[in-house]
Amino acid sequence: MAIHLQYFINREGQIAIPPDAEAASIVLKDPRWAGYELREANDIHEVDRLQKRLQQQTWDELQREGEQQASAWEERLKAQRDRLIAKTVSAATTQYEKDFFREWLKLKDEQRREKFKQRYLCDMAAYSFFEQREFDKPRNAEETLKESL
Numbered sequence: 001m002a003i004h005l006q007y008f009i010n011r012e013g014q015i016a017i018p019p020d021a022e023a024a025s026i027v028l029k030d031p032r033w034a035g036y037e038l039r040e041a042n043d044i045h046e047v048d049r050l051q052k053r054l055q056q057q058t059w060d061e062l063q064r065e066g067e068q069q070a071s072a073w074e075e076r077l078k079a080q081r082d083r084l085i086a087k088t089v090s091a092a093t094t095q096y097e098k099d100f101f102r103e104w105l106k107l108k109d110e111q112r113r114e115k116f117k118q119r120y121l122c123d124m125a126a127y128s129f130f131e132q133r134e135f136d137k138p139r140n141a142e143e144t145l146k147e148s149l
Contacts, residue, residue, distance in 0.1 A: 007132075008036040009119055015054055017129065028096065047130060054129045 008016045008025045016036065018024040027033050082140045084105060087100045 003042055003044065003047060004051070005041040007039055007041065007050060008033065009039055010037070013057075015050070015057060019053075023091075049079045051129050 006018060006021065008018070008024075008027065015130060027036070028038060041050050079091055084101045087093050088101045093101075
């Protein structure tokens with residue numbers, strides 16, 4: 001069975017996959033896609049290589065997003081942390097409160113690390129771009145019926 005998977009790639013290596021052949025022909029006429037070149041994957045090895053590149057592209061986007069979010073929150077979290085540290089060195093704060101603030105800061109750091117680890121250390125198999133490649137099952141009852149005839 002021949003494979004004819006069309007996709008677009010630009011000079012920077014960014015890949016875009018059109019939903020169908022009709023969309024691919026429309027995209028080629030759209031001036032916003034002028035920097036993209038239409039390509040085709042014709043065998044299973046090319047499809048696998050394409051999927052790996054798409055997974056890496058997604059991973060890189062997630063990493064950039066995480067870095068942007070971390071830098072956006074950094075200032076706010078630093079101000080909150082500084083206020084708590086100031087309270088731990090204040091003479092007006094009891095020893096119990098000082099210990100509580102120190103432990104709370106440790107706990108928050110651990111929770112933040114775990115949250116980002118879970119969010120950005122994703123399993124690349126979760127980003128499967130070609131359902132038919134990973135799950136070789138018919139999509140609906142009609143296809144099942146055709147196969148049984």
